[in-house]
Amino acid sequence: MKSLFPLTLAFAMLASAAAAQEAPAVQPPNPAQDDEPVRVSEGVTSQISIAVPAMPTPGAADTAAGNTEALGRQVAEIVAADLRNSELFAPIGPGQLRPTPYPQVSAPDYPYFSASGAQNLVQGYVQANPDGRLTVGCYLYDVAAQSQLTREGFVVSPRDWRRAAHRCADMIFARLTGEGGYFDTRIVYVSETGPARRRVKRLAIMDYDGANHRFLTNGQWTVLTPRFAPNQQTITFMTYENERPRVMLYEIDSGQTRPLIQSPHMTFAPRYSPDSRFIVFSMAVNGNTDIYRVPVSGGTPQRLTNAPGIDTGGSYSPDGGRIVFESDRGGSQQLYVMDADGSNQRRISFGGGGYGTPVWSPRGDLIAFTKTGGFRIGVMAPDGGGERILTSGGYAEGPTWAPNGRAVMFTRGASSGQLWYVDVASGATRRVPTPLGGSDPAWSPLRN
Amino acid sequence: MDRTETTGFGVSVIGHGALLAILALGLFKAAGPPAPPGAMEVSFVDEAGLTSAAPEISTEAPAIGAAPDVGPVEDAASAPAPTPAPTPPQAPVARESVAPPERQQPRTQARPSPRPGTGQQTRRSIRNDSNLLAFLGTDPVSQSHRAPAQMTGEQRASIRSLIARALMRCQRQPLPAPEAAAIRVDYRVSLNRDGSLAGAEFVRVRNDDPALEKYERRMRDLALNVINACTPIRGLPAEFYDVPGGWRQFPYQFDPRTVR
Amino acid sequence: MKKLTGLVAIAAALSLTAGCANRRTPDQLPPEPGNGVEADADSGQDGNVTGAPVPGSRADFLQTVGQYGDRILFDFDSYEIDAEDRATLDGQATWLAQHPTVRVTIEGHADERGTREYNLALGDRRANAARAYLESRGVSPGRMQVISWGKERPAVPESNEAAWAQNRRSVTVVPE
Numbered sequence: 102m103k104s105l106f107p108l109t110l111a112f113a114m115l116a117s118a119a120a121a122q123e124a125p126a127v128q129p130p131n132p133a134q135d136d137e138p139v140r141v142s143e144g145v146t147s148q149i150s151i152a153v154p155a156m157p158t159p160g161a162a163d164t165a166a167g168n169t170e171a172l173g174r175q176v177a178e179i180v181a182a183d184l185r186n187s188e189l190f191a192p193i194g195p196g197q198l199r200p201t202p203y204p205q206v207s208a209p210d211y212p213y214f215s216a217s218g219a220q221n222l223v224q225g226y227v228q229a230n231p232d233g234r235l236t237v238g239c240y241l242y243d244v245a246a247q248s249q250l251t252r253e254g255f256v257v258s259p260r261d262w263r264r265a266a267h268r269c270a271d272m273i274f275a276r277l278t279g280e281g282g283y284f285d286t287r288i289v290y291v292s293e294t295g296p297a298r299r300r301v302k303r304l305a306i307m308d309y310d311g312a313n314h315r316f317l318t319n320g321q322w323t324v325l326t327p328r329f330a331p332n333q334q335t336i337t338f339m340t341y342e343n344e345r346p347r348v349m350l351y352e353i354d355s356g357q358t359r360p361l362i363q364s365p366h367m368t369f370a371p372r373y374s375p376d377s378r379f380i381v382f383s384m385a386v387n388g389n390t391d392i393y394r395v396p397v398s399g400g401t402p403q404r405l406t407n408a409p410g411i412d413t414g415g416s417y418s419p420d421g422g423r424i425v426f427e428s429d430r431g432g433s434q435q436l437y438v439m440d441a442d443g444s445n446q447r448r449i450s451f452g453g454g455g456y457g458t459p460v461w462s463p464r465g466d467l468i469a470f471t472k473t474g475g476f477r478i479g480v481m482a483p484d485g486g487g488e489r490i491l492t493s494g495g496y497a498e499g500p501t502w503a504p505n506g507r508a509v510m511f512t513r514g515a516s517s518g519q520l521w522y523v524d525v526a527s528g529a530t531r532r533v534p535t536p537l538g539g540s541d542p543a544w545s546p547l548r549n
Numbered sequence: 550m551d552r553t554e555t556t557g558f559g560v561s562v563i564g565h566g567a568l569l570a571i572l573a574l575g576l577f578k579a580a581g582p583p584a585p586p587g588a589m590e591v592s593f594v595d596e597a598g599l600t601s602a603a604p605e606i607s608t609e610a611p612a613i614g615a616a617p618d619v620g621p622v623e624d625a626a627s628a629p630a631p632t633p634a635p636t637p638p639q640a641p642v643a644r645e646s647v648a649p650p651e652r653q654q655p656r657t658q659a660r661p662s663p664r665p666g667t668g669q670q671t672r673r674s675i676r677n678d679s680n681l682l683a684f685l686g687t688d689p690v691s692q693s694h695r696a697p698a699q700m701t702g703e704q705r706a707s708i709r710s711l712i713a714r715a716l717m718r719c720q721r722q723p724l725p726a727p728e729a730a731a732i733r734v735d736y737r738v739s740l741n742r743d744g745s746l747a748g749a750e751f752v753r754v755r756n757d758d759p760a761l762e763k764y765e766r767r768m769r770d771l772a773l774n775v776i777n778a779c780t781p782i783r784g785l786p787a788e789f790y791d792v793p794g795g796w797r798q799f800p801y802q803f804d805p806r807t808v809r
Numbered sequence: 810m811k812k813l814t815g816l817v818a819i820a821a822a823l824s825l826t827a828g829c830a831n832r833r834t835p836d837q838l839p840p841e842p843g844n845g846v847e848a849d850a851d852s853g854q855d856g857n858v859t860g861a862p863v864p865g866s867r868a869d870f871l872q873t874v875g876q877y878g879d880r881i882l883f884d885f886d887s888y889e890i891d892a893e894d895r896a897t898l899d900g901q902a903t904w905l906a907q908h909p910t911v912r913v914t915i916e917g918h919a920d921e922r923g924t925r926e927y928n929l930a931l932g933d934r935r936a937n938a939a940r941a942y943l944e945s946r947g948v949s950p951g952r953m954q955v956i957s958w959g960k961e962r963p964a965v966p967e968s969n970e971a972a973w974a975q976n977r978r979s980v981t982v983v984p985e
Contacts, residue, residue, distance in 0.1 A: 147723045189723075220722050220774070243770060245778035250770065278725040279764040297966030323961055325925060344914075344956060346929070367933060367957055370926040383926065385957065388888075388937030390930035411930040427927065434927060457924040471924050498924050515921035516963060526727070541925065 148191040149277055152219035152244070153181040155200035156237075162229035165259035169235070173227045174200070176237060176266040180223060182310065183270035183284040186531075187508070188524040190277075193219050206240060211247045220244050223273055234258055239269035241276055251276045263312055264548065271547070283503040284309065287545040288510065289327045289336055290520060292316060293538035297516050302540075304338060304351070309503075309544070311534040317351065327351075328543045330373045335397075337361065337371040337380060348382050350397070362395055362402055370413045373397075374421050374441070381405070381415035381424060392426055394441075405443030416460045416468075417441065418483070425449070425459040425468050425483070434473055438483060449485035458499050463546070464506030467525070471498040471511075478511050480525060491523045492530060501544045512540040700794055708789055708796055715782040722771055724805055729764035732756045734772040734803040742790055745781035749773060752800070772803035865908040870983040874900045881939060883977040885920070888934040890942055898939060901981050902946035915940050916980045917957045918964070920973035925959060932957030939979040 156173035166172060177195040184190035198217060201209075206224045214222045222242040230236055240252040253272050255265040264285050271282030286309045295301040302323050307314035317336075318324055327338035336351045348361040348368040361368060361380060370383040374394075381394045384402075390411045395402040406412040408430040415426040425438050431448065434455035439446040450456040454474025461468050467480045469491075476496045481488040491509065500511045507525050510533060512518040518540030520533035533539070700708070724730055735752035751773075754765045789795045862868035871879060878901065881894035890898070905911065917936030919928035936955040944950050965972035 149723050243774060245774050246770075247777070277767060279729070279767050280725070298963055300961070325929075325959075325961075341961075346956065367929070369929050383930065385930055385933035388934045388941075390933065411927060411934070413926045413930055414924075427924075429927075434924075457927050473924065476922070496922075515968065516960065516966070 148189060149221065150191050150193070150219050151184060151221040151223060151273070151277075152193045152198055152214045152217055153177050153184070153195060153223050154198040155195035156225040156227055157201055157203040157206065158227050158229075159203055160228070164229050164233070164235060166235065166262040169227045169229050172235070172262060173225075176225065176227055176262070176269070177223075179263060179266035179310075180239075180270045180273070183267060183282075184273065186284075186310070186522075187274065187282075188527050188529040189274075193217055206238065207249075209242050209244075211242075211244055214244050221250075221273075221277065223269070225269060230256070235262055235265065237262070237265035237269065239272055241273050263308065267308075280507060281505040281547065283505045283508065283544075283547065285548050286504060287329075287333075287548065288520075288533075288542050289317075289329055289545070290535070290542040291324060291327065291518075291540045292535065293518055293540055294320075300517070304336070305535075305539075306336075307535070314536060326370060326541045326543075328372050329545045330377045330397075331375055331546055332377045333545055333548065335377075337373065339369045339371065348380070370415065372416055374417050375419055376421055381417065383413040383415070392424075392443075403443070405439065406446065412437075414458050418461045419463050419465045423461075423483075425461055427457045427459055427470075429455075436468065436470060436481075436485070449483065450481070450488075451485060452488055460500050460502055462502050462506040463504050467506065469500040469502060469509050471500065476515070478509060478523060480509075491525060491528055492521075497521070499541055501542050503544050504546045510542045510544055512542065514538075514540070700789055700792060704789065705794055708785065711785060712782060712796065712799075716775060716779045722774060724771070725764045725767045729761060729768060730805040731758060732761055732764060732768045732805075734768050736772055736776060736801045736803070737798060738776055738801045739798045740780070740782065740785075740790075740796060742787065743781060744783045744785055746776065749776045768803070768805075771805075775803060776801070865911050865983075867983040867985045869908075870904055870911075873904050879982070880978045880980040882974060883935055883979070885973070885977065886923070886931070887977075888931065888938045890938055894939075895942065898942050899946060902943055902948055905943070905948050905952070911983060912952045912954070913984075914954045914956055914982045915943075916962075916982060917955070918962060918976055918978050918980070919960045920976040921960045921963065921968065922973065923960060929957050929959035932959050935977075935979045939981065943981075 155177045158169035158173050161168055161170045163169075164172070167175075174195050181192040181194035184192045199213075201224050203226060206226050209222055209224060211222075220243070222244050223239065224242070225237060225239040228236045228238075235257050237255045237257065238252070239254070241250045242248065243250055251272060253269070255268050257265045267284035267286075270284045274280070274282035274284070287306055288309050289304065289306045292303045292305040293300050300323075301320040302325070303320040304317040304324050304327050305314060306317060318340075322343075323341040325339045327336050329336060334353055336353060338349055338351065339346060340349050342349075346367045346369065347364070348371040349358050350361055351358050361371065361382065364384065367385045368382050369385075371380050372382070373380055378397060379394045380397055381392060382402075383390050383392055389409060390413055391404060391408070392406045392412050392415045393402040393404050394415075405415075405424070406426070406428070408428060410428060410430040411434075412426060412428040412430070415424045417424055422441055423438055424441055425436060427434050428437050429435070434457045435448055436450035436456045436459045437446055437448050449468075450470075452472075454472055456470045457473050458471040459468050460470070461483070462480075466482065468483055469478060469480050471477070472479050472490060476498055477490050478492045478497050478500050479488060479490040492511070495513050496515045497511050497513050498515075500509045502509055508522060509525060510520060510522050513521045513532075518538055520535055520539040520542050521530055522533050523530045533542075733755040735755065737750040737752055739747040739749070741747045751769065754769065756762065756765055785796050790797050862872055874897070878897055881890065881897050883889065905913070915936045917932035917934065917939075919931045919935075923931065933955065936957055940950070940953050940955055943953065960976070963972070963976045964978065965975045
């Protein structure tokens with residue numbers, strides 16, 4: 102008779118915790134300087150190795166985006182850079198590998214890649230179609246198992262060729278981590294230049310990696326805090342045009358701009374609801390600032406908060422049911438959560454020091470914020486627990502979430518800003534390149 | 550006013566006018582590419598990118614639930630060339646061992662490559678602990694005819710630790726997320742007499758947390774990855790191969806929480 | 810093209826000085842230097858060339874209330890008006906009473922150490938605190954408009970306590 106052995110084979114699966122951390126550890130807060138009981142985030146996982154050789158083309162052809170041979174290498178470089186940016190991967194880029202011959206795209210030379218040390222492999226190709234568009238094929242392989250994990254093809258216009266590379270990286274990211282990626286996304290932000298007393302601020306938009314950068318306004322009037330509509334057809338922001346500070350809507354396709362509401366009072370801090378139907382915003386009336394929401398299509402604003410003091414910075418939960426905001430009704434800036442109709446307002450932050458600029462993660466599991474004692478970026482659960490500080494060294498404020506809820510972009514610098522990025526799990530940070538200074542970034546959803 | 554004053558006044562007026570004209574024409578706006586809020590040239594990929602423009606090649610089908618018994622790979626779809634194919638692709642790698650069902654790669658004959666898929670020959674193979682062999686009273690090389698009808702508990706434990714040590718030494722990949730460590734994956738592993746992998750049959754995923762479901766597929770990958778990367782296992786005693794409880798086939802649980 | 814524009818502009822600017830060559834003693838002495846327009850006020854004109862500021866103008870206001878009499882300062886994260894502030898605002902109210910047709914804008918500002926949106930609200934609080942006090946001193950509310958600049962317009966673009974103290978302010982701005 103057979104007897105099954107409850108044979109449990111013991112081995113360590115990942116070289117985590119005790120083993121190599123690729124990202125630098127974040128410094129814990131100095132207890133002498135503040136009394137917060139929070140725990141600084143630690144690096145948790147080692148990185149996934151993946152080979153990204155240059156992609157061949159079935160036939161070299163000149164396109165509006167360049168020759169397909171050159172594009173094949175550039176696509177691989179973008180894929181490698183995206184994966185590296187995520188801090189979760191250790192890619193071996195095209196510069197370190199021989200380019201893949203076209204016949205091997207779907208039949209990899211596993212021993213070669215195994216010898217390179219890679220455990221995963223992405224190969225692909227770039228092809229010019231007769232109608233002038235490009236097809237980019239993307240194949241992901243497990244080197245040890247010598248099997249294909251997934252594949253996808255992308256048909257794009259030549260001007261969108263970088264998006265095909267980003268979507269390939271998103272495909273790889275999703276397959277190897279179980280999470281959605283965030284590489285086919287854009288950032289809208291305020292581009293800054295000029296003397297600190299009179300910064301010239303312009304709305305600007307770019308791919309998340311800094312490519313395809315363009316300005317949307319000319320800097321004549323100060324503009325602040327732009328945010329995407331979830332359907333990415335509109336941007337809402339605040340302007341000082343004609344010295345009337347108020348919230349505006351900017352239609353991306355038409356370029357048309359209109360005020361959100363007609364009011365003599367200052368309106369600011371706008372954010373869309375997840376279904377794009379409402380905008381929650383702040384309005385200052387006679388020294389008191391409260392949060393309102395209004396249908397984007399028009400109508401009477403509905404007042405959501407009514408406390409003496411400053412209530413601002415509303416941000417919806419991803420299911421649209423709740424709003425997190427900041428209020429100093431208790432004497433200092435703290436975080437509160439309410440239902441989307443304004444009811445059931447309750448405080449969620451209780452650590453030492455103040456909290457501002459709350460933003461709900463698209464995953465729903467975390468709220469990012471600015472810790473105003475020390476000006477660092479942190480995260481906490483929506484009930485206020487599990488507070489972790491993500492950044493150190495240098496003034497930071499104004500987080501925005503990547504669409505997969507694993508990374509945050511923010512502003513460094515209290516009055517002359519630069520954009521920075523932090524990976525939530527590892528705490529690894531890096532600067533986001535922009536042509537001038539930058540502040541108030543907002544991350545788009547994945548582009549469709 | 551005298552004439553000099555009048556002249557000066559006149560020049561001054563003209564100068565003011567010129568400067569005002571220049572300013573009015575807006576030639577001193579902030580430098581930089583002034584992009585009037587016209588239409589943004591954003592073009593979206595009109596297809597959702599789900600067009601599978603990739604050539605048809607054999608895919609891996611996740612074997613859910615009861616997989617067929619370990620054996621030669623069946624129904625491996627032929628691998629044609631990529632659709633706009635100038636040259637046919639090379640035939641897939643020929644493996645010495647039977648490919649697991651998950652991979653469904655066709656077993657073909659000779660591959661026109663100077664490097665046949667014999668990476669396994671260069672793989673690490675476990676070196677036996679000679680003391681252990683002595684304990685087992687067996688010589689791994691000889692074909693012993695003294696196969697005992699049943700292994701003792703200690704012998705089974707020794708075999709188990711041999712296999713465990715083999716698997717501990719091979720490459721591993723990181724988890725998709727730290728919390729995925731709570732997921733365990735059960736396989737049934739079959740080995741050939743020479744210790745190489747005969748097959749791996751997926752049995753089940755053990756996960757109670759719906760929030761971790763998105764990691765299950767990757768965890769199955771990782772379990773299979775270990776099985777593939779860590780075989781063949783050399784030096785296992787031949788007489789304990791075919792006996793009940795021997796190492797021809799055994800259940801294997803991939804449990805990332807178990808620390809080395 | 811830009812270079813040519815620059816030359817023309819410089820020539821135009823230089824030609825502005827042509828009218829300044831006085832050959833005779835002016836009727837009146839020009840006002841003493843140091844009492845003039847605030848450096849960060851965006852005014853391009855220097856008022857009447859030959860005499861005192863025009864009554865009711867910004868220059869007149871600043872000359873009357875003093876170089877820093879157009880503003881009050883606040884403690885960190887505060888919008889409280891203290892006795893010194895009240896004295897300053899009293900001076901403003903007096904001048905405003907003497908020029909009843911003048912409309913003013915009251916600006917509220919915050920220092921850089923604060924999140925952007927909160928500082929917009931804080932600036933609004935400070936401006937409204939000044940406005941409310943002026944109203945209590947008889948200035949008609951219809952004459953006063955309020956605007957918050959948050960931390961976007963620091964008076965002193967440095968990162969130290971002295972600069973921050975100067976930037977936490979409410980400024981009463983008279984049109985030129």
